[in-house]
Amino acid sequence: MPDDPSSWATGRLISHVARGLERRWNNHLDGWGLNHASLPVLLHLLRGGHSQREIATLSNVTEQTMSRTVARLERLGYVARTPDPTDARRQVVHLTDAGRTVAAEAARPEQGEAIASAGLSPEQLASLREILVDMVRAQAPDTQSPETQAPDAEADAR
Template identity: 55%
Template sequence: MNPQSRSGTEPDPTSEDPRQWPTGRLLFTVTRRIEHDWNAHLAAWDLNHAGHPALLHLLGGPLTQREIAARNEVTEQTMSRVLARLERSGYVTREDDPRDRRRRAVTITDLGRRVALEAARLRPAEDLTSRGLDEHQVETLRELLVAMVRAQRSDDSPAQRSDGETL
């Protein structure tokens, strides 16, 4: 329910009461807490919220840095730093791309595969993201988030994306 419809007034973004915050502030606050907790979880494998999704994408086979960057919705420069860290940890290798000599193919190593799957186990991830919610609330939250992801994807077009890629 929108805070405006309950009280008939604008929400107070300076209030300490989260019920008065705009939806964007609520999402940002929860997202930052989850990101912090998730990074603490991933630190056991020398990973973070940027490197882990890159490893997950590579489980399907080698990709170029550009492809991984597009799938993670970051710039190639950002992904270059992420991949350098993963390479130092022994989780990926970069070699000449046989499809295009100007590019480098990124491949997950056996160690990277084990780490990616271990770090992605469902239970810890769900516990980190659903703290304070009962099963019904988690199910409702998941439905809402899926709807939001789908809506954002349908709104994306190559003209709107800075890298020209579609999801």
């Protein structure tokens, strides 16, 4: 059977599951007018105001993408932009009271866990989490492969 997932390459499996989870997560967030890209912005702003550039960097997206996301959140009443008191050319994005409330409601961990763990036993979920954490760490920009490690690190390992 060509569409049997057991025959798919690992990358295709991961991509398929990720797209499905993203759709389900977006359906959950749609009740607040949010999506998978806008919720992290609200969560970053829970710690205080940031410039659009800072939020883009924190979210690992372009400034242009962040500009559209912030504009949408502003139209929804979840964020406001104010002039930076130390640099008149810069604006700081802050959560509104509505944004703070929505961030707390939409990001409840129980809902995300229910979406992500559907069909898995507690043991499978624990194993999946370990594997995913390892994969995230392996993709971190500061992770060095053995080929890029400093020569001293190799010598120290002997």
